[in-house]
Amino acid sequence: MTNLFVRKLEHGADLKQADRAALAHLTRNVLDISAREDIFAEGDPVPRMLVVLEGWACRYRTLDNGQRQITDLILPGDACHPHTANLGHADYSLCTVTACSVAEIAPAELETLLARRPRVRRALIWSSLQTASILRGSVTNGRRQAERRIAHLICEIRARLEAVGLIEGDGFPWPLTQDDVGDVTALTSVHVNRTYRELRMSKLFVLSGRFVRIPDLERLSAYCGFRPDYLHLAGQLAASMLR
Amino acid sequence: MTNLFVRKLEHGADLKQADRAALAHLTRNVLDISAREDIFAEGDPVPRMLVVLEGWACRYRTLDNGQRQITDLILPGDACHPHTANLGHADYSLCTVTACSVAEIAPAELETLLARRPRVRRALIWSSLQTASILRGSVTNGRRQAERRIAHLICEIRARLEAVGLIEGDGFPWPLTQDDVGDVTALTSVHVNRTYRELRMSKLFVLSGRFVRIPDLERLSAYCGFRPDYLHLAGQLAASMLR
DNA sequence: CGCGTCCTTGAGCTTGGTCAAGGTCTGTGG
DNA sequence: CCACAGACCTTGACCAAGCTCAAGGACGCG
Numbered sequence A, B: 001m002t003n004l005f006v007r008k009l010e011h012g013a014d015l016k017q018a019d020r021a022a023l024a025h026l027t028r029n030v031l032d033i034s035a036r037e038d039i040f041a042e043g044d045p046v047p048r049m050l051v052v053l054e055g056w057a058c059r060y061r062t063l064d065n066g067q068r069q070i071t072d073l074i075l076p077g078d079a080c081h082p083h084t085a086n087l088g089h090a091d092y093s094l095c096t097v098t099a100c101s102v103a104e105i106a107p108a109e110l111e112t113l114l115a116r117r118p119r120v121r122r123a124l125i126w127s128s129l130q131t132a133s134i135l136r137g138s139v140t141n142g143r144r145q146a147e148r149r150i151a152h153l154i155c156e157i158r159a160r161l162e163a164v165g166l167i168e169g170d171g172f173p174w175p176l177t178q179d180d181v182g183d184v185t186a187l188t189s190v191h192v193n194r195t196y197r198e199l200r201m202s203k204l205f206v207l208s209g210r211f212v213r214i215p216d217l218e219r220l221s222a223y224c225g226f227r228p229d230y231l232h233l234a235g236q237l238a239a240s241m242l243r
Numbered sequence C: 001c002g003c004g005t006c007c008t009t010g011a012g013c014t015t016g017g018t019c020a021a022g023g024t025c026t027g028t029g030g
Numbered sequence D: 001c002c003a004c005a006g007a008c009c010t011t012g013a014c015c016a017a018g019c020t021c022a023a024g025g026a027c028g029c030g
Helices: A004-009 A017-026 A107-116 A118-141 A146-163 A178-185 A189-202 A217-224 A237-241 B004-009 B017-026 B107-116 B118-141 B146-163 B178-185 B189-202 B217-224 B237-241
Strands: A030-033 A038-040 A049-054 A057-062 A068-074 A093-096 A100-105 A171-173 A211-213 B030-033 B038-040 B049-054 B057-062 B068-074 B093-096 B100-105 B171-173 B211-213
Touching: A004 A017, A004 A049, A004 A118, A017 A107, A017 A118, A057 A178, A057 B118, A068 A118, A068 A178, A068 B118, A100 A107, A107 A118, A107 B118, A118 A146, A118 B057, A118 B068, A118 B107, A118 B118, A146 A171, A146 A178, A146 A189, A146 A217, A178 A189, B004 B017, B004 B049, B004 B118, B017 B107, B017 B118, B057 B178, B068 B118, B068 B178, B100 B107, B107 B118, B118 B146, B146 B171, B146 B178, B146 B189, B146 B217, B178 B189
Parallel strands: none
Antiparallel strands: A030 A100, A038 A093, A049 A100, A057 A068, A057 A093, A171 A211, B030 B100, B038 B093, B049 B100, B057 B068, B057 B093, B171 B211
């Protein structure tokens, strides 16, 4: 099966066969982790760089009042760079949403690749800039009202999954509970529930059985003001379909 | 005068004299830009990497309804990496808050440094991870109530300015208008005004004449749950003072 | 069968938004 | 030196989006 980390990075640089092989080799140490499990937690010693090859995970921070804020979702192919400098402690927790295959990366090997393979370096820098861009999207999303905020989340995830070939027809898997969506969007799960109800009326998307279907992507994107440019996915489908 | 870009990057890697010199040389092309001016705007062709050597700037995106959301503040020493891959268009605007000195960086030179100078590479990667971490802080901050949200913003900026030596006694410059603070925190300027009034009662900080003073940093940090670890600033003062 | 997880809904409340008006301060040109 | 414009700050009255608390329902799994 194809390595989704490599597949994702193709969007960030023009990789050659040798680059792909090097990246696949870099991620050969795979761990299987079950759903809803912390991989590491806030305050733990900083672990190695990780890459999620299959499954969904999330980063979260716990607020003073005990609320969990998910800062970003990690989808198949996404990396999680902990800070290698300053042998410190993690400032967030990493938790699986579904069962995951996670590759652990040896720092020295990574360092060598960064030094010797300009394309790989470019791709990895691109990926960390994309992560920042996605986070900017979340900050911006915080200003939208609940309906559009949730719709935007769905559009973003759809585009990111499309980039690694995980869209199935007009829909894709949606493993997030209403609590999860609340923790991502800074809404309460009660309000997520009510918002889903409103959105169900408008038929902008259909949720059922941990799967979401989008009958009219353009309509949904227009509704929430989703413009996929910030994902920097080398303007294929997603970019060309909208304006 | 010292190069604040270099000064900041010292937090991310153990730079040698030659690394410092290379970084200083990299940022030799300096442009002066006046306050409240767009350096580039959403949709413009992607410009070169920029480094703000003096002054404050911000990234912002404009929502459908015309509201401006500032996604992140750029303080002296901070870099702004546009995506060099995918000759696309900027997905946000970059605007000065105060007058700024901005260095423009030649891509080829940057590439050479990344390939040849492991410490510089590590420092730059650190800086982009820090940017992401700050953005995660903003996402998290979005869940706090207005008073703590603003207090947290002040703590964060204080810590970042301290990292480049820009704290003056118990305070520092505060060029943000109430509109700006609203656009950063996703509050209306009216509500920022009222929140300032509340906070004035509690004497957690004192704003006057574009300068903010924090009489008791530990009290302010405790109030808003600020823990500076996420800034990855090599745990000096800030980190050791709190817990 | 029973328990845990997740979803659903109602009633009442609170935080922060909207709209509108007026005040202050500063820089500029007459 | 004064008048004026523009940017910024302040406050009031009212409103609404989203939260809290509480209860009950559906569903799957051991």
